[in-house]
Amino acid sequence: MLGGDTARARRFVRSELGPLAEDDDEAARLRITLKVYLEESGSRVGTARRLNVHPNTVANRVQTCRDMLDRSLGDRRVQLEVALALAELLGPAVRRADEARRGAPV
Numbered sequence: 001m002l003g004g005d006t007a008r009a010r011r012f013v014r015s016e017l018g019p020l021a022e023d024d025d026e027a028a029r030l031r032i033t034l035k036v037y038l039e040e041s042g043s044r045v046g047t048a049r050r051l052n053v054h055p056n057t058v059a060n061r062v063q064t065c066r067d068m069l070d071r072s073l074g075d076r077r078v079q080l081e082v083a084l085a086l087a088e089l090l091g092p093a094v095r096r097a098d099e100a101r102r103g104a105p106v
Helices: 006-021 025-039 044-051 055-069 077-093
Strands: none
Touching: 006 025, 006 055, 006 077, 025 044, 025 055, 025 077, 044 055
Protein backbone atom coordinates (compact mmCIF):
# COMPACT_ATOMS: atom_id res chain seq x y z
CA MET A 1 0.00 0.00 0.00
CA LEU A 2 2.79 2.43 0.85
CA GLY A 3 4.39 1.75 -2.52
CA GLY A 4 1.48 3.45 -4.27
CA ASP A 5 1.91 6.71 -2.37
CA THR A 6 5.51 7.79 -2.82
CA ALA A 7 5.27 10.81 -0.52
CA ARG A 8 3.84 8.69 2.29
CA ALA A 9 6.39 5.94 1.67
CA ARG A 10 9.18 8.55 1.76
CA ARG A 11 8.01 9.88 5.13
CA PHE A 12 7.72 6.36 6.52
CA VAL A 13 11.16 5.24 5.29
CA ARG A 14 12.85 8.35 6.58
CA SER A 15 11.11 8.20 9.96
CA GLU A 16 11.99 4.53 10.47
CA LEU A 17 15.51 4.52 9.04
CA GLY A 18 16.69 8.00 9.98
CA PRO A 19 20.31 8.37 8.82
CA LEU A 20 20.17 4.93 7.20
CA ALA A 21 17.83 6.49 4.63
CA GLU A 22 20.68 8.55 3.17
CA ASP A 23 21.19 7.99 -0.56
CA ASP A 24 24.89 7.15 -0.43
CA ASP A 25 27.09 4.07 -0.65
CA GLU A 26 27.75 3.72 3.09
CA ALA A 27 24.07 3.89 4.04
CA ALA A 28 23.27 1.43 1.24
CA ARG A 29 25.88 -1.02 2.54
CA LEU A 30 24.44 -0.73 6.06
CA ARG A 31 20.84 -1.14 4.85
CA ILE A 32 21.73 -4.29 2.91
CA THR A 33 23.61 -5.74 5.86
CA LEU A 34 20.76 -4.97 8.24
CA LYS A 35 18.14 -6.42 5.88
CA VAL A 36 20.07 -9.68 5.47
CA TYR A 37 20.85 -9.80 9.21
CA LEU A 38 17.13 -9.58 10.01
CA GLU A 39 16.33 -12.19 7.34
CA GLU A 40 18.96 -14.46 8.93
CA SER A 41 17.30 -14.08 12.36
CA GLY A 42 20.27 -12.18 13.76
CA SER A 43 22.91 -14.66 12.64
CA ARG A 44 26.26 -12.96 12.01
CA VAL A 45 27.59 -16.12 10.36
CA GLY A 46 24.58 -16.54 8.06
CA THR A 47 24.68 -12.86 7.14
CA ALA A 48 28.43 -12.99 6.52
CA ARG A 49 28.04 -16.04 4.30
CA ARG A 50 25.32 -14.37 2.20
CA LEU A 51 27.23 -11.09 1.88
CA ASN A 52 30.64 -12.73 1.46
CA VAL A 53 32.18 -10.77 4.33
CA HIS A 54 33.70 -11.70 7.70
CA PRO A 55 31.28 -12.16 10.64
CA ASN A 56 33.13 -9.39 12.51
CA THR A 57 32.33 -7.05 9.62
CA VAL A 58 28.67 -7.93 10.05
CA ALA A 59 28.89 -7.30 13.80
CA ASN A 60 30.50 -3.89 13.22
CA ARG A 61 27.93 -2.86 10.61
CA VAL A 62 24.98 -4.02 12.72
CA GLN A 63 26.33 -2.10 15.71
CA THR A 64 26.65 0.99 13.51
CA CYS A 65 23.01 0.51 12.46
CA ARG A 66 21.92 0.21 16.10
CA ASP A 67 23.81 3.39 16.94
CA MET A 68 22.34 5.26 13.97
CA LEU A 69 18.80 4.08 14.73
CA ASP A 70 19.29 4.85 18.42
CA ARG A 71 17.14 1.88 19.40
CA SER A 72 17.13 -1.88 19.64
CA LEU A 73 16.58 -3.72 16.39
CA GLY A 74 13.73 -5.62 18.03
CA ASP A 75 11.82 -2.39 18.64
CA ARG A 76 9.41 -1.93 15.74
CA ARG A 77 11.08 -4.76 13.83
CA VAL A 78 8.23 -5.15 11.34
CA GLN A 79 8.28 -1.43 10.54
CA LEU A 80 12.04 -1.57 10.13
CA GLU A 81 11.82 -4.50 7.72
CA VAL A 82 9.09 -2.75 5.69
CA ALA A 83 11.14 0.47 5.56
CA LEU A 84 14.21 -1.45 4.37
CA ALA A 85 12.15 -3.19 1.69
CA LEU A 86 10.64 0.10 0.51
CA ALA A 87 14.06 1.78 0.42
CA GLU A 88 15.28 -1.05 -1.80
CA LEU A 89 12.15 -1.25 -3.95
CA LEU A 90 11.49 2.47 -4.49
CA GLY A 91 15.12 3.58 -4.40
CA PRO A 92 16.03 7.27 -4.51
CA ALA A 93 12.36 8.27 -4.56
CA VAL A 94 12.16 7.55 -0.82
CA ARG A 95 15.76 8.04 0.27
CA ARG A 96 17.44 11.28 1.26
CA ALA A 97 19.36 12.82 -1.62
CA ASP A 98 22.20 15.32 -1.24
CA GLU A 99 19.74 18.18 -1.74
CA ALA A 100 17.67 17.02 1.23
CA ARG A 101 20.74 16.95 3.47
CA ARG A 102 21.52 20.55 2.52
CA GLY A 103 18.04 21.64 3.55
CA ALA A 104 16.25 21.77 0.19
CA PRO A 105 12.58 20.71 0.17
CA VAL A 106 11.95 17.02 -0.20
